[in-house]
Amino acid sequence: MPDVRGRVRARTVALGALPAIVVLVLLALVPITPAPAAARAEEGGGAGDVGPEEFESIPAYDVVLAIAANGDLHVRETITYDFARGGEHGIVRRLPYRRGDRLFEIRDVRTSSSTGAPARARTRRLWHDLLISVGDDDRTVRGRQAYVIEYTVSGAFTPGAVHDELNWDALGTSWDVPIREAAVRVEAPVVLRKVRCRSGTSESATGCLRDRDGPYAIDFTQSGLRPHESMHVTVLLPKDAISVPPPRRARPHWAVTWAGSGLLLLALAGVAGVARGGRTVPGDRGLVPAGRGRLLVALGGLLVAADVSHEVARHGVWAVSVGDASMGGVALTVVGTAIVSLHRFPIRITQRGPGKGNRVGDEPPVRTDRVRRPSVLLVRSGRIAADDVTRGTEPRRRARRTAERWPGGR
Template structure:
């Protein structure tokens, strides 16, 4: 069935998001300036610049010649489209650690894209080469971080890992068909992938299946290896770090029991009272330099009270669905208003002290 509720909610969020930066950006900038000016001292002259941290899955070391010592020799994926509408994934990863010792690998599987949520569940791991394959999972930003390995000891050379999991609510009902878009290997790998293969299996004949390889947004078509009535195979060679294979499938309507998509609540859930308080606070901050300023303690109290209101508004949503599920209600907007005024008071005292 066509998901009218999801479509309307998505349209409402898209229409409301452009209003959010204009009302909240000034508040966040003021608060950030205060925290930076109060907590961080100015950098000393001649001090060395900090080295940025490297984020990702497994950071690739370099050899003396500057070449990558690690790579993924083969990456085989089977995407099973179940009749119950659940996507069942089996990934077999042959990872070449070279001479560098590692505790294992980390795979990032998305559980959220935009306002869309996926249910990643039933995660299992193993290793056919005897490498430690203990699994630990953690939700990180928009992805489920699947760590495969062991804390005791390191592995070297070529090791094979198998990661299996299910993804519910991955299909999107459309007019006359159900659609699935899924990056089979992800773009979180920091090492090259020499050979990748993706097999798509379905309980009905596959007539509309495509695959694009490369960085996000790339349009390079994957090489179609073999076609069958119920399975299609794609292969790709020499993928660079952070390049993936995005598969798109169209199935006839009701071919699988696709569950309706799940969306996070709108980020902007406040009404006129909260919006008016936030706008009023911005006007008060603009007038502070021209009027007697409350004491510094008053500014700290207002900022603390506002932070408590924001925490109270976000607490239930964050506890239930994670950090990125929280939306801005009236209590959150009132808290931002108090934090804005408090930050403005602290800023004025700071500048006058100079």
């Protein structure tokens, strides 16, 4: 009997331990994944303890829009950027300085970094955006870095009959990485009554979360923004609450009217008519002096430069605007170039009838054309007689001697 009870007890223990053994086996088969970077940072350590992630992202994006009494907009952006394992040289912030024909002046750009990353600022204009590059081409940064970008915008407000309106893209839609947490604070010297915020894209925009409200400051927050999504803020201030200058507008890139187009077409038609006719009189008296042609080319170039230089000098080469003055300059350049070309090829062949020194039989008269170098073969064949070649440069003298040697052609 003792042996039987021992065997029964052993079987009972084994059956009771079977579920625990199954659980342990399942746990061993499940892969253990490390905690996210944000969770590790919250558990023990600051931002400096978080290593670089596999993909880039913006963990936090804080913006302060401070409205000044003179209508300027002072912006302070604090961007916490998490670089990938490969590292980068810094970040690039794109700011629009032109929307359609509306112009904004962006000035007083300052940058810094609270994490010690290189924060030298370089600005350049590309198409309708101002690109602010923050970093150093000779140094690579990894992990989580914090950058601060400050600048002032003039001409951001649009005056209205009842309200002065501000529409501003607080984050920009040029970021190719997701933004986990974003916050926008609007400050004004007057009481803020009509302020709203929309997040996402223009096609699918949703309202932002209103965090804290005050008489002179309002905060908005948004989380989980995908790449190229932003926060758009609209502020309506009572008329004359602040000083709002009239908006600055640029001419469109193509401002040519029918007058400028007609002038250019008229010049092209005149040159084409002269080239198609191809008849000139011997000697230089029938031509406009080449010096006047060069003068027309110079005047046309100056007219084009004067028309486009104003916008380019103030807003960059991408703000070029072509108008009627430019078309007039192009027309002068076309006419002047045609005149110079006529003098560059000065050899003339006069029209001669059949049998007058040419062995052409009853063929139609030789058409008057302009050639640069008289061909000896043409002279020998009788298509060009000695009297058809004017005296002048050495090629013409050689052709004339050839024509005199075979007066009637061969």
